[in-house]
Amino acid sequence: MSIVQAKGLVKQYGDVRALDGFDLTVKPGQIVGLIGPNGSGKTTALNALLGLNNLDSGSLSVLDKKPMLQRAKMMQSVAYIADTGILPSWMKVSELLKYVAAVHPKFNIVRAQEMLSRTEIRQNKRVSVLSKGMHVQLHLAIVLAIDAPLLVLDEPTLGLDIVYRQQFYDTILNDYFNEQRGILVTTHEVREIEHILTDVVFMHRGKAMLTTSMADIAEKYIKLTATNGDPLPATPLSARKTLAGTEYIFDNVGRADLSAQLSPNGVLSTPNLAELFVALVEPNQGVMQ
Amino acid sequence: MNTFISLLKREWLEYYRVFMWSPIVVFALIVIFGLTLAGGSGSLQFERVDSQNERSIQIDAQGGDDALGRALAGLLLDVEGTTDTELSARMTGLMNLIPLPFYYVWLVVSLYGLLACLHNERRDRSVLFWKSMPVSDLQTIVSKFAFLAWIAPLLTLGVILAAQLFVTVLLMTLVEQGMGTRLLLHSGVLMSLLQILVGFLMNGFVVLPVFAWCILVSGWAKSMPMMWAFAVPLSLVVVENIMTDGDRIASFIVFHLSMASLPGMSSIGEDPFGKGAATTFAEQFVVLGDAQFWLGLVVGLGFLAGAVYLRRVRNEI
Known part of the structure; x- marks a missing residue:
C-alpha cells in the first residue's frame, strides 16, 4: 500500500x-x-x-x-x-x-x-x-x-x-x-x-523528470573522469571540465564495458545527485550547488 | 467537542492578557474619575457638611447635564424618601450604566482581534503549523468567533463587578447617614450582572454579521485588513445613499453594532429618571422581533462560510 x-x-x-x-x-x-x-x-x-x-x-x-x-x-x-x-x-x-x-x-x-x-x-x-x-x-x-x-x-x-x-x-x-x-x-x-x-x-x-531508487542510480549512471582527448566508449549525457580532467556522465553503459575500454588515466565513480540532476536537466551548465 | 474546547483555550491563551488588561485600565480611569468627583473637582461637585453629626450633601448644578451625574443626584438627594422597589430600580439602572465603557472596550478589542486572526497567522506563516494539526477550518473559525463573542465578555465581567462595587461603596459614603446599608442591600449589582450575562449571550448573535465580516476580511486581505473592513461597507453605504437615497445598509450595520441587548445600552441618550437604565429581561430579547436580527444571522452565517472557505484555500501571504 x-x-x-x-x-x-x-x-x-x-x-x-x-x-x-x-x-x-x-x-x-x-x-x-x-x-x-x-x-x-x-x-x-x-x-x-x-x-x-x-x-x-x-x-x-x-x-x-x-x-x-x-x-x-x-x-x-x-x-x-x-x-x-x-x-x-x-x-x-x-x-x-x-x-x-x-x-x-x-x-x-x-x-x-x-x-x-x-x-x-x-x-x-x-x-x-x-x-x-x-x-x-x-x-x-x-x-x-x-x-x-x-x-x-x-x-x-x-x-x-x-x-x-x-x-x-x-x-x-x-x-x-x-x-x-x-x-x-x-x-x-x-x-x-x-x-x-x-x-x-x-x-x-512541474514534472517528475526522473523517479528512481538510489540503488538504481548506482546501477544505471556512471561518472567517468578522464583527461581530455581520451576516446569515449559511448555518447555521454553530459561533459564538464574540471581541474582533474573532464567529467562525463553516462547512462545505461555497463560498468564492465566502460572499464575494459578505459584509458589508464580514467576514473569511474557514481555521480552524486547534484551532478546527475545537472547532467539530466542542463547538460551543458555547471553543477547546481 | 474536546477539540473545540481546546481551541477555545488556544484563543484564551492568545487573548486573555488584552481582555484582562484593557478593562482594568478603563476601571482605573473610572476610579480616578470617581475619586475626583468625590474629592470635589470636576463638573459634578459634592460637598460633605458635618452639622450635628449628620452629613448632608450639596450637588453642583453643573452636574445637571450629565446623565450619570443626574442619576447620582437623584439617588443621593433622597434615599430615605425612596421606596425599596424604586431604590432597587434606580440602583440597577445606575449599575447598568457602569459597564457601558467596558462594552465598548470589549467591542473594540474583539474587532481588532477578529481582523488580525486569520491575517496574522498567514503573515507569520504559523497558519502552516495550525493546518498541520488535525483541526478543521470550520472548527477553527467557529472557535475564534465563539471565543470573542461569548467567552471574552466573561473576562470583562469580573472587572465590571469590581467597578460596580466600587461605585456602590463610594455612594454609601455619600448618602444620608444610616442609609448606606440600605443602599447596599438594594444595590442591584447581582441583578445587573445577570442581565449583563443574558445581554452578552444575545449580543453574540446580534454582532454575528459584523464579527463574521471581520474574520472574512482577515482571511481575504493581503494587507491592511482594517482598512478593507471599514472601506467596503462605508463605500456601500455611500453608494446606496447616492443611488437610492436609502440607508438600509447603514441601519443594518448600526443595528448589529448597537449592542441593544446589553443592559444600559438602550438608555443612552434617554433620561435615566424616566424609564432609567433598568432593563427587564424581556427587553433584552426585543431584538428577536426585529427582522434585522434574522437577516443578520443569515448574512453572518454566509460570511462565516466564506471565511471557512478562505481559511481552507489561503495560506501564507
Whole structure:
C-alpha cells in the first residue's frame, strides 16, 4: 500500500504551470527526496499533498484520504516541518505542547518533553525568544512525538548551523524512521541528504523528470573522469571540465564495458545527485550547488 | 467537542492578557474619575457638611447635564424618601450604566482581534503549523468567533463587578447617614450582572454579521485588513445613499453594532429618571422581533462560510 499516491497532478497559476502532470509515490520504508531548483514546483506539490492547495486536475490520495477535502482527518497521520519557523511565536513552549496534546490524538506529550529535556529549550520560554536552531529542535520534538506514518519535510534545515543540520537528520533516522513509515523531503542542500535517501524524484518544470531508487542510480549512471582527448566508449549525457580532467556522465553503459575500454588515466565513480540532476536537466551548465 | 474546547483555550491563551488588561485600565480611569468627583473637582461637585453629626450633601448644578451625574443626584438627594422597589430600580439602572465603557472596550478589542486572526497567522506563516494539526477550518473559525463573542465578555465581567462595587461603596459614603446599608442591600449589582450575562449571550448573535465580516476580511486581505473592513461597507453605504437615497445598509450595520441587548445600552441618550437604565429581561430579547436580527444571522452565517472557505484555500501571504 502506498502512503502517497499522486498521478497527473496539474496546477496552473496564471500563465505558469506549477505542476504539469506530476506523479509521485511514497511507500512505507521509503525516504524520498524531491529534488529540483526554485520554481520547479516542489512547494506546490508538497502543499497539494498537505491539503493546502486545490489542484486543477489529477488524482491524489494520502493515506487513502483526499488531502484538500479531508485535511483535518489526514493530518492525524501526517507530520510536517516547513522551511522557516512556523510555530506560533506568542505561545510558551509548555502552552504549545499542551495545545498539541489536546487536539492531536496521536501526540505523546511525555515523549516530546523528554526530547526537549535533552536540549537547552526551557518550557517556560516563549517561542519568539528561541533561536532558529532551537525553533527547529522544538518542532522536531513535537513531530517526533506524533505517531504518524508520513513525515513531510520542506527544506527543514534552511538557515541552520552545520551542527544542527547533522543532528536533525540523525534524529530523524534514529527516532522516527522505520519500515512502516515514509518520509518525503525537499531541499536545496542535496549533498546533505543523499546518503539517507532510499529514492529520489527529480522535478523540473512541474514534472517528475526522473523517479528512481538510489540503488538504481548506482546501477544505471556512471561518472567517468578522464583527461581530455581520451576516446569515449559511448555518447555521454553530459561533459564538464574540471581541474582533474573532464567529467562525463553516462547512462545505461555497463560498468564492465566502460572499464575494459578505459584509458589508464580514467576514473569511474557514481555521480552524486547534484551532478546527475545537472547532467539530466542542463547538460551543458555547471553543477547546481 | 474536546477539540473545540481546546481551541477555545488556544484563543484564551492568545487573548486573555488584552481582555484582562484593557478593562482594568478603563476601571482605573473610572476610579480616578470617581475619586475626583468625590474629592470635589470636576463638573459634578459634592460637598460633605458635618452639622450635628449628620452629613448632608450639596450637588453642583453643573452636574445637571450629565446623565450619570443626574442619576447620582437623584439617588443621593433622597434615599430615605425612596421606596425599596424604586431604590432597587434606580440602583440597577445606575449599575447598568457602569459597564457601558467596558462594552465598548470589549467591542473594540474583539474587532481588532477578529481582523488580525486569520491575517496574522498567514503573515507569520504559523497558519502552516495550525493546518498541520488535525483541526478543521470550520472548527477553527467557529472557535475564534465563539471565543470573542461569548467567552471574552466573561473576562470583562469580573472587572465590571469590581467597578460596580466600587461605585456602590463610594455612594454609601455619600448618602444620608444610616442609609448606606440600605443602599447596599438594594444595590442591584447581582441583578445587573445577570442581565449583563443574558445581554452578552444575545449580543453574540446580534454582532454575528459584523464579527463574521471581520474574520472574512482577515482571511481575504493581503494587507491592511482594517482598512478593507471599514472601506467596503462605508463605500456601500455611500453608494446606496447616492443611488437610492436609502440607508438600509447603514441601519443594518448600526443595528448589529448597537449592542441593544446589553443592559444600559438602550438608555443612552434617554433620561435615566424616566424609564432609567433598568432593563427587564424581556427587553433584552426585543431584538428577536426585529427582522434585522434574522437577516443578520443569515448574512453572518454566509460570511462565516466564506471565511471557512478562505481559511481552507489561503495560506501564507
